Amino acid sequence: MEENTILVKEDLSDVVSKFVIYKPLIAKTAKAGQFVILRGCEGGERIPVTLVDWDDKQGTITVIIQSIGKSTAMFNSLKQGDKFANVAGPLGTPVEIKNYGTVAVVGGGVGIAEVYPIARAFKQAGNRVVSVLGARTKSLLILEEEMRAVSDVTVCATDDGSHGQKGMVTDALKFIVEGGEKIQAGFIIGPIPMMKFTSILMDKLGIEPHASLNPIMLDGTGMCGCCRVTVDGKVRFACVDGPMFPSRTIDFDELIRRTSEYKPMEAASLQQFEKDHVCKCGLH
Amino acid sequence: MPNPSAPRQAGQNQAPEVRKHNFEEVTKTFTKEEALAEAERCLHCQNARCQANCPVGVQIPAFIALLKEGKVGEAASKIMETSLLPAICGRVCPQEKHCEGHCILKAKFGSVNIGMLERYVADTARKEGLLKAPQTAAPTGKKVVCVGSGPSSIACAAELKRLGHDVTVLEALHAYGGVLRYGIPSFRLPREVINHEIETVQAMGVKFKTDVLAGVTIPVEELRKEYDAVYIGSGAGLPTMTGVPGENGVGVYSANEFLTRINLMQAYKFPQTDTPITVGKHVVVLGAGNSAMDAARCAMRLGPETVTIAYRRSAAEMPARAAEVEHAQEEGVKFEFLVTPKEILQDEKGRVTGVRFTRNQLGEPDEKGRRRPVEIPGSDFVMEVETVIVAIGQKPNPILPKHTPGLKTTDRGVLELDENGSTSLPGVYAGGDIIRGGATVLLAMKDGLEAARRIDSYLKGEK
Numbered sequence: 166m167e168e169n170t171i172l173v174k175e176d177l178s179d180v181v182s183k184f185v186i187y188k189p190l191i192a193k194t195a196k197a198g199q200f201v202i203l204r205g206c207e208g209g210e211r212i213p214v215t216l217v218d219w220d221d222k223q224g225t226i227t228v229i230i231q232s233i234g235k236s237t238a239m240f241n242s243l244k245q246g247d248k249f250a251n252v253a254g255p256l257g258t259p260v261e262i263k264n265y266g267t268v269a270v271v272g273g274g275v276g277i278a279e280v281y282p283i284a285r286a287f288k289q290a291g292n293r294v295v296s297v298l299g300a301r302t303k304s305l306l307i308l309e310e311e312m313r314a315v316s317d318v319t320v321c322a323t324d325d326g327s328h329g330q331k332g333m334v335t336d337a338l339k340f341i342v343e344g345g346e347k348i349q350a351g352f353i354i355g356p357i358p359m360m361k362f363t364s365i366l367m368d369k370l371g372i373e374p375h376a377s378l379n380p381i382m383l384d385g386t387g388m389c390g391c392c393r394v395t396v397d398g399k400v401r402f403a404c405v406d407g408p409m410f411p412s413r414t415i416d417f418d419e420l421i422r423r424t425s426e427y428k429p430m431e432a433a434s435l436q437q438f439e440k441d442h443v444c445k446c447g448l449h
Numbered sequence: 450m451p452n453p454s455a456p457r458q459a460g461q462n463q464a465p466e467v468r469k470h471n472f473e474e475v476t477k478t479f480t481k482e483e484a485l486a487e488a489e490r491c492l493h494c495q496n497a498r499c500q501a502n503c504p505v506g507v508q509i510p511a512f513i514a515l516l517k518e519g520k521v522g523e524a525a526s527k528i529m530e531t532s533l534l535p536a537i538c539g540r541v542c543p544q545e546k547h548c549e550g551h552c553i554l555k556a557k558f559g560s561v562n563i564g565m566l567e568r569y570v571a572d573t574a575r576k577e578g579l580l581k582a583p584q585t586a587a588p589t590g591k592k593v594v595c596v597g598s599g600p601s602s603i604a605c606a607a608e609l610k611r612l613g614h615d616v617t618v619l620e621a622l623h624a625y626g627g628v629l630r631y632g633i634p635s636f637r638l639p640r641e642v643i644n645h646e647i648e649t650v651q652a653m654g655v656k657f658k659t660d661v662l663a664g665v666t667i668p669v670e671e672l673r674k675e676y677d678a679v680y681i682g683s684g685a686g687l688p689t690m691t692g693v694p695g696e697n698g699v700g701v702y703s704a705n706e707f708l709t710r711i712n713l714m715q716a717y718k719f720p721q722t723d724t725p726i727t728v729g730k731h732v733v734v735l736g737a738g739n740s741a742m743d744a745a746r747c748a749m750r751l752g753p754e755t756v757t758i759a760y761r762r763s764a765a766e767m768p769a770r771a772a773e774v775e776h777a778q779e780e781g782v783k784f785e786f787l788v789t790p791k792e793i794l795q796d797e798k799g800r801v802t803g804v805r806f807t808r809n810q811l812g813e814p815d816e817k818g819r820r821r822p823v824e825i826p827g828s829d830f831v832m833e834v835e836t837v838i839v840a841i842g843q844k845p846n847p848i849l850p851k852h853t854p855g856l857k858t859t860d861r862g863v864l865e866l867d868e869n870g871s872t873s874l875p876g877v878y879a880g881g882d883i884i885r886g887g888a889t890v891l892l893a894m895k896d897g898l899e900a901a902r903r904i905d906s907y908l909k910g911e912k
Contacts, residue, residue: 190666204623208715210723211623236723251623253660383714383724386621386662387848388631388686389706393697400690400697405848419697422799426699430725437720 169249172225177307180232181275182241183217189224191216191254197286198260198377198409201228202385203240204251210236213382213404215279215354216255226252229278229307234431235438256385260375260409262286265349267293269341269372270316271334271363273355274300277308279377280354285315287352293317295346299334299355303327318346334359335366348372353412357424361417368413376412378403380424395419451492457559458487465779469749472635472717475776479569488517491561492553499548499563504895505532505604509548509563516570522579524570529583533607534600534646534894536575537629539568540638542891543770575645582652586613591908594619594676596663596849599627600890601881602682603647604897605904606655609680612905616655617676621662624713627684628882629890631713632705634743636750637773664849669856669877678876678904681864682897685882686846690839691735695793700729700801704740704840711747729835732756733804735790737766741840742773745782748838757783757832759790761809761822785832787811789824793837803833843887861886870903878904 166187173185191201200215218227232238243249260283268287272280277298288294296316300306301324313319321329322337330337334355342348350373353360360376367374380392380403387405394403395416401407461477462468468475479487493510500509508527515524528535544550544564552560574580591614595602598620606616624630626643651657661667663683672679688703690696707726710716714724732753734745737760748756758777760767763786767774778784788806796802808828811820850858857865857873863886864872864879872879880896882888 190661194666194668208718208722210714251660253621253623253662254666256662256665383706383709384622384631384686386686387846388688389709390688390690390703391706395697416697419799422699423697427725427727430719430727434720434723434725 166224167248169252171243171245171247171249174243174245176241177229178304180241181229181305181307182232183227183229183278184240184243185225185227186249186252187224188226188252191226191252192219192221192224195219195226195255196259197262197282199255199257200385200408201226201252201254202256202382203228203249205236205239205243206250209239209250211251211383211385212236212240213256213379213385215377215408217278217281229275231275235434238435238438253385256404257408258406260286260352262290264291267295267346267348269295269297269338269348269351269367271297271338271351271353271355272299272312273334273359274305275307276353276355276359277306277312280352281308281311281315283352283354284312288315295341295348296320297322297334297337297341298329299323299337299359300328301325333362335362338363338366339370342370351375352409353377357417357421360412364412364415364417374412375409376415377408378410378415378420379408380420381426393423452489453492453554454558455486455490457490458483458562458565460562460565462776465781468636469780470752472750474639475636476565478572479565481573484516484566484569484573487562487566488513490554490558494553498551498553499561502551503548504891505898507532507538507548507567512570513561513566516566521570521573521577522581525574525580526583528567528570531898532894533583533604533650535567536571536642537600537638537646538891538894539564539566539571540642541629541633543889545771547891580649582649583607583611585611585653588615589613589908591615591677592617592675593678593680593904593908594663594672595680595682597621597627597682597684597881598625598647598657599682599684599881599893600629601684601893601897602627602680603650604894605680605682605880605901606897607650607653608898608901609904610650610653610655612901614905614908618655618657619661619663619667620657620659622713623659625657625659627682631709632740632743634708634712634747636746637743662848664852669849669853669874673874673876677908678878680897680900680904681849681872681877681879681883682881682893683846683849683883685843685885685887687844687862688839689842689844691790691841693790693792695795695801696839698793698795698801698837699799700835701793701837701839704734704736704744704838705843707744707838708740708747717747717751726751728753729801730754731832731834732836732838733832733834734758734838734840736760736840736842737762738768738840738842739770739773740843741838742769742777744838744840746773746777746780748836749780749782753836755783756781757785757834759785759788759804759806759832761787761789762819763787763811766819787822789822791829794831801835801837803831804837805829805831843882845883845886849883869907870900871907876907
């Protein structure tokens with residue numbers, strides 16, 4: 166078996182795909198909260214993706230990718246038996262797993278997949294795990310069964326009310342706490358505004374918040390510094406110091422500004438890719 | 450007869466107006482005529498000062514003599530007895546500080562252009578199929594792993610292989626060469642030159658592997674179990690920032706990020722490649738070392754209106770190689786000396802709009818003998834720019850030491866070595882920027898070569 170080979174490819178929605186990749190070295194050392202960097206082909210970008218699962222015995226790692234730009238669209242067009250050009254990791258500092266008592270694990274969109282190994286690790290460490298899963302609509306709410314299997318309480322929320330409660334994850338979290346749940350710490354992965362507002366809410370509710378940050382990265386090893394974030398007034402590198410940080414003092418607005426730097430170029434690149442893709446396969 | 454008073458050959462450069470729009474190599478390799486004319490200038494001194502001042506001891510008079518006899522392949526082999534990367538060294542070594550700086554002809558006629566001769570020999574031998582991978586000794590049965598694939602690790606790996614050991618090189622990124630690949634632009638060091646030199650080392654039988662972040666993907670403890678010795682040449686991959694307010698503004702790059710986007714990821718070819726890069730109309734580079742020159746000249750090639758190097762001391766103190774400063778000036782890079790950045794200014798969207806500087810005058814010399822900049826009160830001014838590139842230095846990448854219990858570092862973050870060149874872990878050696886902080890390709894290679902010989906003694910039980 167060649168490294169980086171896709172053993173299983175499963176489409177979880179129109180834009181979200183799950184990959185099981187053969188990569189024994191990473192499967193052996195991965196821990197909850199870490200990520201890998203994927204590259205599809207020669208000339209391709211280095212894309213950081215959080216590890217969802219790993220299996221030391223099989224030598225495999227699992228990632229779930231949402232197609233949002235050219236590179237992720239290209240990844241999601243790969244099939245079983247194809248290979249990623251490069252898979253490097255495990256990168257980042259693992260989440261410190263300890264017994265807090267009760268922890269809230271909050272995932273938004275594809276962030277549900279990314280927060281899953283953290284929920285599982287906290288459960289295994291003896292915590293009561295309260296999971297809040299959010300998405301725009303039912304088809305985008307992934308891994309509900311897996312999350313339920315490692316959680317004591319699971320609440321889903323969709324913006325359009327097509328599944329679970331109608332509303333945001335913040336509404337659902339408030340609902341749970343008002344129901345009498347005492348939560349000590351929270352771990353949030355999702356879109357930046359969602360992490361910002363969930364963090365603010367947790368702070369108000371007396372829950373110690375943590376958020377996993379997704380700034381622009383290049384090497385992922387602390388070499389380039391483009392993933393600089395401000396936490397507690399200090400500059401930190403998300404790729405090595407994070408990606409999970411205590412989030413009460415994260416400058417989320419700065420993160421939003423810095424992650425939008427290449428938006429116009431990325432949009433043009435995706436448009437071109439979609440146009441070329443139509444020409445090549447003739448299916449669209 | 451040698452002809453030392455003949456004019457020093459400098460080689461042909463692409464015209465500045467042309468080259469500032471492309472990433473092709475600036476200086477062309479000598480023609481045969483240029484090479485032979487320059488070789489004729491060498492006096493073949495008995496106790497050659499050039500050779501004595503080469504950190505890796507290249508046999509300079511001897512290779513030039515072979516070149517004169519038309520034996521280019523043998524000349525290349527002569528260089529490669531002590532330096533395995535001649536096409537790279539010929540291009541990026543600061544010759545004016547080493548061999549050429551000590552050439553007996555320097556004062557009267559100008560030094561022999563040793564760098565360009567080395568490059569001619571390496572390039573020509575390659576082109577004519579005369580370049581031979583060095584012979585390797587009979588296998589010793591010992592296994593060594595070299596961490597990183599930059600100049601120090603490659604030099605160490607090749608030397609160990611030559612001595613008969615089984616060698617594997619682990620690279621964290623997706624391409625080999627370390628700083629040669631991500632730091633040095635193709636107009637100074639074409640990518641195929643790096644590829645060729647790596648291929649030579651591969652042809653010797655050294656094994657290479659990408660995507661392995663040693664210390665993390667495989668803990669050093671595991672490497673120590675699997676291999677008989679470990680060499681750490683993981684380099685200076687940690688950018689130093691200024692710490693002034695506004696440094697996280699949109700449009701502020703570290704030199705590492707800017708150069709990695711362009712050199713490793715080939716962002717200047719976007720959208721043919723997938724990694725983007727953008728510069729504003731006006732770019733300022735903070736710092737005046739080689740990375741600063743590289744960043745400024747790369748920025749120039751992306752087509753802004755102005756690129757300015759801002760340096761806190763004066764022209765005389767600039768640490769960059771003289772040729773790079775000259776090339777940058779020719780390409781239209783401006784220089785603002787004796788200024789210290791105080792704040793990076795941003796608009797309401799966090800985009801950079803300018804840098805506020807204070808002017809300096811030169812004061813007393815510091816411990817290195819360079820005159821210290823002293824701020825002039827009330828001299829603040831604002832330079833309007835949309836892009837800032839911070840190129841004020843490098844520190845060792847902390848990721849491997851951080852993950853390796855028992856591996857001692859100094860307070861500067863560099864690995865501590867004992868008198869045998871060993872780290873605090875037995876059988877683990879180190880060299881290059883991980884022990885120096887931020888030096889040159891040649892010093893990194895020298896460390897790699899010396900460590901290889903120490904590792905060889907260690908493996909033979911000589912300590």
